[in-house]
Amino acid sequence: MKFISEYRDQELVRQYLQEIHRITTRPWTIMEICGGQTHSLVKNGILDMLPNAITMVHGPGCPVCVTPLGIIDEAILLALRQEVILCSFGDMLRVPGSAMSLLEAKARGADVRIVYSPLEAVRLAAEHPEREVVFFAVGFETTAPANALSVVQADKMGIRNYSILASHVLVPPAMEAILSDPETRIDAFLAAGHVCTIMGMNEYDPIVAKYQTPIVVTGFEPVDLLQGILMAVQQLERGEARLENQYARVVTREGNRLAQDVINQVFDVSDRAWRGIGTIPLSGLEVKGDYSGYNARAKFKLAETAVKENPDCISGEIMKGMKKPHQCPMFGTRCKPEHPLGAPMVSSEGACAAYYQYAQTLHEA
Amino acid sequence: MCLAIPGKLTSITAQLDETFRVGKVSFGGILKDVNLAMVPQANIGDYVLVHVGVAISVIDEAEAHKTFEYIKQIGELEDLGPDQPKPQQP
Numbered sequence A: 001m002k003f004i005s006e007y008r009d010q011e012l013v014r015q016y017l018q019e020i021h022r023i024t025t026r027p028w029t030i031m032e033i034c035g036g037q038t039h040s041l042v043k044n045g046i047l048d049m050l051p052n053a054i055t056m057v058h059g060p061g062c063p064v065c066v067t068p069l070g071i072i073d074e075a076i077l078l079a080l081r082q083e084v085i086l087c088s089f090g091d092m093l094r095v096p097g098s099a100m101s102l103l104e105a106k107a108r109g110a111d112v113r114i115v116y117s118p119l120e121a122v123r124l125a126a127e128h129p130e131r132e133v134v135f136f137a138v139g140f141e142t143t144a145p146a147n148a149l150s151v152v153q154a155d156k157m158g159i160r161n162y163s164i165l166a167s168h169v170l171v172p173p174a175m176e177a178i179l180s181d182p183e184t185r186i187d188a189f190l191a192a193g194h195v196c197t198i199m200g201m202n203e204y205d206p207i208v209a210k211y212q213t214p215i216v217v218t219g220f221e222p223v224d225l226l227q228g229i230l231m232a233v234q235q236l237e238r239g240e241a242r243l244e245n246q247y248a249r250v251v252t253r254e255g256n257r258l259a260q261d262v263i264n265q266v267f268d269v270s271d272r273a274w275r276g277i278g279t280i281p282l283s284g285l286e287v288k289g290d291y292s293g294y295n296a297r298a299k300f301k302l303a304e305t306a307v308k309e310n311p312d313c314i315s316g317e318i319m320k321g322m323k324k325p326h327q328c329p330m331f332g333t334r335c336k337p338e339h340p341l342g343a344p345m346v347s348s349e350g351a352c353a354a355y356y357q358y359a360q361t362l363h364e365a
Numbered sequence B: 001m002c003l004a005i006p007g008k009l010t011s012i013t014a015q016l017d018e019t020f021r022v023g024k025v026s027f028g029g030i031l032k033d034v035n036l037a038m039v040p041q042a043n044i045g046d047y048v049l050v051h052v053g054v055a056i057s058v059i060d061e062a063e064a065h066k067t068f069e070y071i072k073q074i075g076e077l078e079d080l081g082p083d084q085p086k087p088q089q090p
């Protein structure tokens, strides 16, 4: 398919790898933020082909994984109400809450539906005026405009039986939290290409300047990832720290203004708890007061409860790059994608699940 | 989660006002309805990047080619000999 297959070209992959090997003289630790990139790196066996001196650390960039247990419990509570149709993206259904998953709630008679787009949920609300349609709106900046658009559209169409349960997280505050943690050592970042498609690159200038850490905005295909890694290593080897854009076919410096506008129209920036990490100030989005009629939390008077994580899970260390998934004693034994003990095993974009799924392609190092 | 897929805009199917448009996008032959509210500049024939039913960007074809040029600039393609001119697609 155009704009996909050519970025998987084996010969080009080989050339990029060769160049990375040629220029690497010292050990470097590079974090890719986005879970989609983690998935692609592991699936395509890229981690094994990089020089040993380069350690890829897998960041917290999987919104499904970092959604706190308490919010999943809220969604399940809503789904079990008679009048509610609860819609979400497929990945959310399997995620266990403290008592059950949405899928199990569905088996108990809850009306839970998978939608491909939040706009489908709005259509469902229009078709079922007698029901309350709630969309479980998770995601990063990439997904926020579509979720916000669904609220604007429902409002324009006069649909009142639609609301969203928002669990939105923002990337730059998480990067800062990682960089300012004294236990972390990250030499460079690959920034998440699709987040930057929306937000542009300006948010990253202060991070590069403050922490003197190179950031390369990077795409998702093998050639993109290798080019992003190469650009990062080039900077590191030269002792530079700059903001670069590997993914210029999609990402502009300003990002998508219309998408930013619709986010600002519907959401306010708020503090947010990240599963496996903790609360990061100003790292999430909450529905604005003007749209409180579309905020499931306000509409159904929900109070988020803090639920304890499993103490055996070392996801904090995984996400800080201190340990690899297979170094966790629970990995593949008590913790599997069917029974995740912690955030990174929850969806295929989490580091633990990615390693589990493609374990045969990884060295048992 | 942040997966977004490129597809070709083949037609505009609804236009509520100047910004609110819906179109059909072909993903390798599979057609889907896509909201175009965030890409008012997109024309039929353009490749757009689609995430959860919403087009979030128009792909810049000139920039797309630079990914392949990049490694050439470093000189790694020299050993492959001079460029073969590719036959033009009609």
Ligand code: SF4
Binding pocket: A312, A313, A314, A315, A318, A325, A328, A329, A330, A331, A332, A335, A336, A340, A341, A342, A343, A344, A345, A346, A352
């Ligand atoms: S393998 Fe499971 S328990 Fe161990 S860190 Fe990963 S998610 Fe947590």
